Amino acid sequence: MPGKATSRKPGRYADAVRSIWRHSDGVESRESVQRNDTVPLDEAARQNGAISQNEDAIRRDIVRYATLAPSGHNAQCWRFQIEDHCISILPDLSRRTPVVDPDDHHLYVSLGCAAENLVLAAQVYGFDGALRFSSASDGVVSVSLIRSSAIRPASPLFQAIPYRQCTRAEYDGRPLGSEELRLLQAAGTGSGVAPILLTGHESIEKVLESAVQGNTMQISNPAFVDELEHWIRFSDAEAVRTGDGLPSRATGNPPVPRWLGRRLFRMLFRPQPENDRLARHIRSSAGIALFVSNVDDRAHQVEAGRCYQRFALQATALGIRNAFINQPVEEPALRREFARAFAPADGRPNLVVRFGRGQKMPRSLRRPLEAVLL
Template sequence: MRELVRFASLAPSSHNTQCWKFRVNERSIVIAPDLSRRCPAVDPDDHHLHVSLGCAVENLTHAALAAGLQAEVRKDLASPDDIAVNLEATKPSITPLFRAITERQCTRGDYDGKPISNDDLRRLERAGTGNGVRVMLLTERLAMENVLAYVIEANSAQMADAAFVAELKSWIRFSASEAQRSGDGLFSGTTGSPVLPRWLASPLMGLFFTPESENERYARQLRNSAGLAVFVSEANDRVHWIEAGRCYERFALQATTLGIRNAFVNQPVEVSALRPQFAAALGLGSQRPDLVVRFGRGPVMPLSMRRPVDAILG
């Protein structure tokens, strides 16, 4: 059961906060939000937090099946924010998606700009579709440029928000030793940024981490991506946010099996004033755009750290 928890915790989370707690019972595992790891500046309604719980649930279902356990996912009636995963014995099945769990990463580097085959795009679309959640794959350059305009506008707004910048900075781990000690956060090495001690890197961040430099980086990286995936929920509630997380994680695991990298460019869905405009530009009506993800082929980056299992059991 501890090993199942470990696989579940390899899921992504905003700023790699690992905003979850796990309770292990005899025949079930309960996944609960760890509200002490909220990101109120970037995620004031806890949307991304619940998406992250969904990602962990998806990992858990594949790991359970590999261990000979069939997972049944339901809301915990005793605590509405929690997710109960009941486990029943079944024939073990080690799937490609399970094998991809330890290799999946949000690859924040440059991609090669080459197109993805239609067969692979169909696999990604199937993986990213769920119950009340669908994924839109945008591969035409004009459509991608239209999204880029929203990314830049939203990123500029975030960079002008002192609370957002302070929150982000608090989760950056500037050196390998700092990342290893904390077991969480955004290690500079995963983005190709210089790896320096905090006393040196923290003041330098203000010199190099500017709206202009970040917008230039996002423009370059979006333009060398093969496409964009926008995950869309039929309803704007926690059930659908969790489902969006499951759909994204399947998409990411499927992409990993195909040698396709991915990374979030979520700014247009994080800035609440821009999100309705972004949804309208995509023709979504009242549906909520949950996540924006660029994808393509490129080199592997260093993996993010994870906290030990004992730290996330509660």
């Protein structure tokens, strides 16, 4: 059941953050990888159809990096299956968020985010990391673990994985340089998906208008508020115990006992103050990225997740923060209007993300590996 299946003992929030958001020993400083310069394959074990202990530890570590990806409401809607030549990511449908995401769009985008981390980590460990996902794959994303003969530098994107976060705060309002924008555009571009970067005052105000409309619709919907409350972790103890969800700290609120947090949430979570906060957040940003795909299907949702993840990691590597403001694409009627205003004909806007420079916020948590391994 979501929020229950973990083996981490309740402890201090800071300890949990330290144990989750880190590079594995020796991996961060790795400059390049080539055939067999990691732990060599144990040929005897391989011939017997078994994976050696070291190889198993490497595969588990690759999955650990994948779990550091973002997911809608931090529901961590994924399961991982480790096999000899591949790691599969399966949707965990018990962790759907049916009100905000009735068609599982965000769920598959989240799988794409995890897949991108998985590919980057697999490459650092000397695997080719080729990804397979198609309408015939039953919603399962597979990443190949065939040894690569290519020498690859450990990319800045991989190195950024433990430092990435969704930063829900005001930024400093300053524009980015053209080289920074070029790098973000390149990182976020994939196969049939690309970001449209909006940096002009007028277009940012137009996005704000849609976001406010969407926010008002969502906050006025009791089912949306119930679902959101279900995923908020009001106290440190519940955040650490579940290892998932939206910790109060990550949105700039102090941790409080659940009974009190619920009361305050029900009292204070109202359209006007939330829209005012949204306006401050958007107006303090350097720009907004819309991730638009040219086809609206599962494969492009996974691809949109991969593109966003590379964008977010590239931003992190440059010291640039980002956060989602997805309200305009979560309400179907609003999404159609939004697409007409911003996307090319037939393009589906998948994600709306603001970016800019600013302070870091407290981190979210993750469940331990054993909770996500099949």
